[in-house]
Amino acid sequence: MSTPYAKLPAWAEYVLLPFVNVVVAFLVAGLVVLLAGDSPLHAFQLMIEGAFGYGEGIGYTLYYATNFIFTGLAVAVAFHCSLFNIGGEGQAYVGGIGVAIAALWLDRFVPWWVTFPVAIALSAGFGALWAFIPGYLQAKRGSHVVITTIMFNFIASSLMVYLLVHVLKPVGAMAPQTRTFAEGGQLPTLGWLLKLFGLNPGIAPFNITFLLALVMCFLVWVLVWRTRFGYELRTLGFSRGAARYAGINEAKIIILTMMISGALAGMMALNNVMGDQFRLQLDFVNGAGFVGIAVALMGRSHPLGIIPAAILFGVLYQGGAEISFDMPEISRDMIVIIQGLVILFAGALENMFRPALASAFGRIGRSRRDVAAPAAGE
Template sequence: MNQAKVPVWVNIALIPLLNITLAFVISGLVIYAIGQNPIEAAGYMIYGAFGYSEGIGYTLYYATNFIFTGLAVCVAFKAGLFNIGGEGQAYIGGLGVGLVCLALDHTMPFIVIAPLAIIGAAVFGAAWAYVPAYLQARRGSHIVITTIMFNFIASSLMVYLMVNWLKGTQNMSLNSRTFEHSAWMPYLHTLLSPLGIDIGDSPVNLSFFWALLCCFGVWLLVWHTRWGYQLRTLGTNPTAAKYAGIDTAKVTIWVMMVSGALAGFVGLNEIMGVNHSLLLNFAAGYGFTGIAVALMGRNHPIGIFLAAILFGALYQGGAEVSFDMPQITPDIVVVVQGLVILFSGALEHMFKDRIEGFFIRRAAAAQEK
């Protein structure tokens, strides 16, 4: 097939939309099979995610994390690297954010702490991605295996640090002391309420706008810089990249570090924005969901933003469904999320050949006329 004859919007919009639609159809059948009304469940889900201001805020809060981890997967994938370590990189990035806040919240204002926390998240996340990147580039280890292993190492490291060094003296649970307000990422509802804008009491905070800036930054890096040309060349044809004089090992390392830095920004949203303390398990699977977000978004920042909103809606709307329809347990909601991941990821090419063939035949028939 001649891909050039297929309209761009077919791959960017039509095929993902069909995959998502099929996932929701199968999800409806699952809900019907347990004796519930899938139309009613869909109504509660849409209302929970977008029907009122607080629900929209929660949707954007979840989407913020998915944007960070989706962009992390995107950058690595463009270079031909499958970064499965976003979970661990987000975890360690959050450690960097927490250490900055714990060290400076008594002495520095937010305007100083915020940029240092961003740097801390990026440095710690990038550093955690550096070792797998080095092993891939210099020792031939497979990046998928090493990044998966580093997720478990990150989890164990956080447990050790929380138990032995960072646990608050007044806390029974494994989390640090609560940060001073100077280290809290402002909530959007507190910023907008003086202007007379009511968006409800939700955890969405300024990290959302940082996520949007990261979308723009990734677009600029990948498609409009010399470094982006190098990483895309490496991802398309590593042999050609070597013949072109590109240091593929060096590109592999810095691309993975950028990917780790992006995943580390999850800590800004979770540690500074919501929990206001360093704690265990705050990553909550965001790194793994980011893989599906990147695949559904076709590894483009705009697509990743839209896919992140969808998954944020599934998380928030799913909670609403479980509350209003108790027979639909959170496990069923997880099944729905899993079906969306399945059809947007593993089965994303189910309709691709037939749809592309249709548009190619139509273009050829138009030329003959």
């Protein structure tokens, strides 16, 4: 044991190990269901039916998954620079202001496809701004980005309550929310996409933001693995010393990474504000920013991992809502537990099963000496 952990073949490293970790997380979650006095198998069955059993369920699953792709990407980008952005929740929340400004300003004059780019830019801008301050403080003043982003989540929540109650609420209205957007502030649904497969989307708010999320996955991949900036970002994440020695401008990379991360989180607001509610409401993020942490850890901070991880959590959100009809004890809070367990097993305990797997592979390797060990991926 001179090196702490033996090397695994790439597919085991990127597929098998995360899979084992997630399965263990779900087994423990099953124990909680058991403790609550229900059958985990029945719960699982209900969840899958709720999420995939009919068109509307699938629509909702993908709608939630859209949120988690954005927040997952946000956390992942920062992870590559070894920054832990817990502030996705606050950044998405503040990003909502950007969406609301665009929609309230343009919705009565132009069609949605004019409002949409403006809303994208503003939501990303506001998200980036909210992440800029922690990024700047980390880069220039050395304050730990984890603590500052946590604090900024709370500050965002107070700020939004203030804005919605005192500024954005229409005169005379009771509920702390903006007015409902007109046609030009409402994104079209992707119901036709589901109809192509013979599914009935019902009233599911599955909308065009999903396509934007997929585009962002591709752009993040290009950014992180195919650009000079991405190379510098990963170098800095891998070894601060090496980055400094290579003449990489540390402060610039940290600030920019945090801003990109915040922008991605901010864009999440599009999905809810323009795609579903057509107004800015209190607490519309509803934990999606935190789910991003689990999604990024499960997806190994790679867009190709983040998409399935986000869909899995979409299944949990949608299926979890369905379970509670049949099992009133199992509410949406079950997802919070699963999220925590995934973060624990795929994140903090990610190496727990590695020695066992490595020795298993070692045994296979020894019995097949002639096969050279496959080279690890990126």
